[in-house]
Amino acid sequence: MLVFSAICPHPPIIIPTIGKENLEQVENTVLAMKELEKELYASQPDVILIISPHGDIIPEAFSINLNSEYVADFEDFGDWQTRLEFFNSPELIAQIRSITENKLPLILISNQKLDHGTAVPLYYLTKHLKNIPIVPINYSFFDYEKHWQFGELLNKVITKTDLRIAVIASGDLSHCLIKGAPAPYSPKGKEFDKELIALIKEQNYKAALKLDKDLIEGAAECGFRSFLILMGIISEYKHETEILSYEAPFGVGYLVANFKLK
Template sequence: MERLAERLAALKLDTVVIFSPHGPVFQDGLAIRGGTRLKGDLARFGYFRKWEWEVDQELAAAISREIKKEKIPCLQLTAEDLAGYGLGAELDHGVLVPLSFLADDSVKLVATGMTLLPWLEQYQLGVAIGRAVHKSPRRIGVIASGDLSHCLKPGAPAPYDPRGKEFDETLMALLQAKNRAAIFDLDPVLVEKAAECGFRTLLMLLGVFDGWQAEIEVLSYEGPFGVGYGVVSFAPRGEDESKSSLLTVLRHRREEALRNRRAAESPFVRVARQTVENYLLGTETAIVPGDLPPEAQEPAGAFVSIKKHGQLRGCIGTVFPTQPTFLEEIRHNAISAALHDPRFEPVQAEELPDLVYSVDRILPPRAGGGAG
């Protein structure tokens, strides 16, 4: 951290942008701390120094505009917003700990949380932030705060899991190899098992460098308390002459995966999808009964689930049949799942390409035999 601080000091930064996993975190959009000044302390950790920074309001507004161009919600939190969401105005330790090493109060600050959006959208956030940063005449440093695995050994903050070490070693090796694309090939289960808190902010930082050559240097890694701490330096080396964009590659991957999934979908899943698409688009894709298994014409309960980027988007089911046939049960429940699940806003037509469906057939219960 001292070596990194020396490098940042030599750059004579005007502004620091920092992403914190312990800041305001929303499911579907990014929160930026608003106001004119931000302050905080680490008293609850026994360190009683206080910090305060002026907010770079111009850059914060530019970042918000660029994020909204990507159709991702972005909120600059006011005092009223903080009170309404039950959030504190003080900066969190995810901001204060790295800045205690890396930035004094002479710089301006833009502090954000992160989101729980899928990895691609998390990266897309970083791309939008990168556009604002690269357009600015200011000298700007960007910091992704967060720790790696919290389960490296017994007694760590999270229950010990050997996959924590596997995650940390794999991620640090990929960064050492400057293999940004392969980070998106990590097994989501491995990431989850690692009980980390810095992966999503790292994805945002990688997005800032989309389309740019970057010198990536791993400065240190350690895990003395069962939590992995990695310090990595990213230095821009000019725009990529090939004009390649990892964001474009990732989008193509997602589109291909969706095409493959739909090519392999079962007849009943196809019925659910086509029913919702026909309803929202005002089309009428023919569903030929002869293409369906015989049980399509028998009465049965049905659960139709809809997911978007791995997150539930709607689910409605019937244990007992309410329609003459299983086919009609699917159609009825598919519309209900898309439009009438009270936990979600109705599905919109522009979401259709990203939706994945599943259908479960519910057979009538059978009476069990008693003991003789």
């Protein structure tokens, strides 16, 4: 059963040992992640499904990392101390594999190290959920509709299992909101973030599939496909959407949104 679902950003700068004096520039995001952590803990999840844009993406297939144990560290960002460990959920991975068979290509991969799209949200959200089993999922480069369909298939597994499932869609919004941002400035960035947040507020998720493709690509986002998978799941449930924070101090849109089940 589904007990929790949320959208999270993944800038390593929100990790205190990495952000240091810059942490106050992402204060809203940090506070929102702390708030979300309380909500996740209260939902008593057994397993976390986490979708990231930055794992070992296979363009022609969705993929799940089935390594028996995972390590989240931030050595690539100069933090040699933080190290979190997680375990997989073989039962759930087997069920996802079986439900997608003959419907959508799914490949199982193995990598002990978690990417930062997975590690940053887990750093905040599992403060009181040490060693919780996780299922690290990578999106594909299939069209947007197929990502929604993958979400619907995941939801079949979620509704069937007695395990209490949390789903986290990791992803940042536009990367081109200001001059000096990671991607060259484009006014499409602001428009994309505004439209996406509006449709999430209105729960008009199908409108995400109708967004102009030039707008999406022009926004240089990384999270859109993660969010579509989540939308394929959450659109089956009565819920409220809560935008906990949105900010873009470095020209990249960071959104924290909670989809509260009714």
